[in-house]
Amino acid sequence: MNRASPAQQPARRYIMSLSEAELRARVAALEAENRLLKTRVIGYQKGDTGGKRPRTDDIVSGCSEHSLSNHQIKRYSRQLLLPSFGVQAQERLSKASVLVVGAGGLGCPSSLYLAAAGVGHLTIVDHDSVEVSNLHRQISHTEAATGESKALSAAVACMAINSSIQVDAWPTGFKPHNALELVQRHSVVIDASDNSPTRYLLSDACAISKTPLVSGAAIGFDAQLTVYCHGSQGPCYRCIFPEAPMPRACASCSDAGVLGPVPGVIGVLQALEAIKIVTQVGTPLSQTLLLFDGMASSFRSVKIRPKRPTCAACGQQPTITADSLPAYDYTAFTGSTGQQLNGHDQVRVVDVRPVEQFRMAHLPGSVNVPFLADDSSSFPGFVKQRAVALLHEAGVTEAVDIHGGLQAWAALDTSFPSY
Amino acid sequence: MVKLNLHFSGGLELLFGNQKEYSVDVPHEPPSELKVGQLLVWTRDHLLTERPELFMKDKTVRPGILVLVNDVDWELSGTLDSELVDGDNVVFISTLHGG
DSSP: OOOOOGGGHHHHHHHHTSOHHHHHHHHHHHHHHHHHHHHHHHHHHTTSSOOOOOOOOOOBOTTOSSOOBHHHHHHTHHHHTSTTTHHHHHHHHHHOEEEEEOOSTTHHHHHHHHHHHTOSEEEEEOOOBOOGGGTTTOTTOOGGGTTSBHHHHHHHHHHHHOTTSEEEEETTOOOHHHHHHHHHTSSEEEEOOOSHHHHHHHHHHHHHHTOOEEEEEEEBTEEEEEEESOTTTOOOHHHHOSSOOOGGGOOOHHHHOBOTHHHHHHHHHHHHHHHHHHHTOSOOOBTEEEEEETTTTEEEEEEOOOOOTTOTTTSSSOSSOTTTGGGOOHHHHHTHHHHHHHSSSOOOOEEOSOHHHHHHOOOTTOEEOOOOOTTTTSSTTHHHHHHHHHHHHTTOTTOOOOTTHHHHHHHHOTTSOOO | OEEEEEEEETTGGGGGTTOOEEEEEEOOOSSSOEEHHHHHHHHHHHTOOSOGGGTEETTEEOTTEEEEETTEEGGGTTGGGOEEOTTEEEEEEEOOOOO
16 A cells, blocks of 8 residues: 655645646656656767766765765765865755755756755756857756756756755746745745746745745846844845836846856855755855946945844735735736736736626736726627727727737736636 | 945845946944945845846845845844944855755
8 A cells, every 4th residue: 555655745735826837837847857867878878978877875984073975975065175164064065955946047956056055955946948158058958958947958968967865856946925935845945036026925924934034136237245144133135125126127137147157156146055054054145235237347345234123024014925925916016027928028918808707817016997898798809909099099009909808918917817 | 424344145236237346435423433324225226237126025135135244143133223333244145045
């Protein structure tokens, strides 16, 4: 009789909580992983490397007082030799789990270094797939992985470096409904994301669960690094930026450009900070912001405020809690919808559906002007096309019909209900 | 006059003629000290070349900008009322989101 061990139950509950779409995505991702792994195995059998598979035996030396195997001692010897690191730090590292959110320009180098250093459990989250334009900086992904899940591709790259650790890929992305559960299962989190809503979500989840968050960001030749939610005094992202910047003040790598080594530098430093935190070696970069200027090749370290007592996430009376977080509208808070819709925030969305439907769900910032066409029973989209035509007749020539309407929106934004 | 070194980064330099460093003499009458709030207005009126709404909102910096006086968060020195003297360094950083 097969019965799930107690250790398997949280993972089982987690899988049970996933929607059918997420399960399908996971199955598709596992199939993709299988293909990737087979590709690698075939490459191996051709014998072009001539190398040996790493030994993963767990023989523990009889004359030692630690839990490291002989293979681990050999493998990690160069860091074990460090007086300030040693056997105890390596043991802590091998028991630690790190969540990496984003498998891009920051997440690739940070996860590779964490895997190589021997972190016990690595989880890599990213809902995106690999594109050719990613390859110049997202160094875990190979040309062969183009079109595959970034999370899986990055996980495969980590496993290729270190087969003795556990690496999980989450290709369904980091969302309000799974954020807390994912964060709580790890000792430290790396913010390697590329957008404002995810950065606030990560910070809130880490503030609630008191999990240190190593936050990196890069664009062009500029990059920033700090550690949030650390210790009793460390601020969270919201303590520093209680109000989200407007979307047009936020450039992304895809529209502003970035030179590969710039996020590379910060991703590697994120791995270093995560290792320091889980091994309790050195001083973490809490209440300090490190600024990197790639053009001038200079680092600048500045002191930032401690935790804000009135912070909505980590203050004395937080309004963002484990109960409220899953329903928090991060796209509305950061005003990102307008940007996704039209590339700038000067757009006004007029929702012409009946008020009942508007109340069920609507885009943040949209206004409801219910419009009844002469033949409202006709095909979907007719009503808004009539409304736009009437606006044009009335002289509002810039009015446009959003093709596909909210159904098309729901196909892209899975947090938006389709009905 | 108060002699200051200003530094813009994180993309803010694009609003200041794509120049990151400025050494400036800000007009000021003693005996009271020059405050960061006054410097913001002077900077907007004399150095900023485009889109003032991406630098200031009402009387302060827009959300997402961090101000540092001598490499210390202005929250620790009184935000708009932080006092400035000759030789001080003031850094304006826009938070980055890319990865």
